Amino acid sequence: MLCGTCAAPGTFALEPRPLPQTAPEGWVLVDIDAVGLCGTDFHIFEGKHPFLAYPRVIGHELSGHVAQTAAGWPKGRPVVINPYLSCGTCIACRKGKPNCCTDIAVLGVHRDGGMCARIAVPAGNLYDATGLPEGAAVLTEFLAIGAHAVRRAAPQRGDAVLVTGAGPIGLGTALFARARGAKVHLRDASAARLQAAAGFGFADLHGVEDLLPPDGFDVVFDATGNARAIQAGFAHVAHGGTYCLVSVVKDDITFSDPEFHKREMTLMGSRNATDEDFAAVMQALRDGTVDAARLISETLPLADLPARFPALVANREALIKVVVKIGGQA
The missing domain is CATH 3.40.50.720 (NAD(P)-binding Rossmann-like Domain)
Structure with a gap:
């Protein structure tokens, strides 16, 4: 599969990696449908993000479908991914604040993200996207912020x-x-x-x-x-x-x-978001409180992103949300 990777500030390319076939116990393989580009991704490209080491596969605004039945998630189920991987045991996690875990690992920032065909994530970081308007699932994470x-x-x-x-x-x-x-x-x-x-x-x-x-x-x-x-x-x-x-x-x-x-x-x-916030956003998308279609400025295929990335960064003021379609690329 091809992975959208910032090798260094100002350098973005599609790098080949093996398509994951297995996941650890309690984790789920997800085939990525779409990735939203975020200010975080632009900052990574510019070398301005304070918590990042290069090279890094970007992508933390993620929607997809379960690739293989696992951990209670059936194959094919549409999902939104919570990209904040927490330890579950630190003082913040014990107080119900995994969004500011002392050892947090954010996909696309602290560890490689989802700008690729498939990714493994903990089962507890998935939300059922059934019933969301078409194209809305990928917007959930940034709205949850x-x-x-x-x-x-x-x-x-x-x-x-x-x-x-x-x-x-x-x-x-x-x-x-x-x-x-x-x-x-x-x-x-x-x-x-x-x-x-x-x-x-x-x-x-x-x-x-x-x-x-x-x-x-x-x-x-x-x-x-x-x-x-x-x-x-x-x-x-x-x-x-x-x-x-x-x-x-x-x-x-x-x-x-x-x-x-x-x-x-x-x-x-205010850092990241919690399950409660993801749920509130998904309800707002389902009931029309937030108009998903109006938020999407442009949709482009992954293959076009390396050539377009510098211009998107430079012209970000004219954009609300750019969505990169991944689909079944491998």
Whole structure:
């Protein structure tokens, strides 16, 4: 099979590897149908990801079908893959937070991912995708990132919410904050991203130079992946409000301690997602709360990706989600 591999920053190619025929006890072989390209993949290509060693087979937004009956999963069952492999025994896992396991291994980041025809994953990392709209399963993981952030920050109905960064993760965050009844504002330097957000019915859209409400926001989410933007966001949190950092950067983040205490601000990180978040997203896709078809900007075959990857990275502002079709390639 051919595997989409970043050998080094700026270098992406399809490398041949044997098609897996067996899986460890309790694991399941999955034939990959589609892979979503993510900001993480773009950062890997650019050499900006803080937790990655090269070479790496990318791909963590994954949908497919069970290749062989195993561990209670019947052959042919459509599945979504949770790419966060946790140890099950550390302090985070014992507290029901495997998304921030101390020894986490994320497919496509800490270990090779699913940009290939077949992959083995633990049975507990699979979700039944039966009944999802066509093409929607591959969107589940990236939407779960935003759903998890919203669940952590817990905006209430009527709260003023600011999402800074209107890329795919920010847009997903905004969709789930709105579903909770919050009044959502989106801010981005890209007019194209704000225009895309308008297509989902968001009206309170702001460029980086626009004036924002002087009282601030009950909840601010950062989804920019930009240290300067993260630091600037502290000023937009209302007194008594919450700042949730969804994006991750290599840099140190600093803020004014007097302002932080004066506002009695809550600062939190949000990492990955849990079973609860995957379930919430899949329900939202099934009932139409989230329009899957509108999220997909382009679908392309794996064979075209090496030639297209640099342009996709360069033009990411014009994209919501690019989906790579794998199918039965071997």
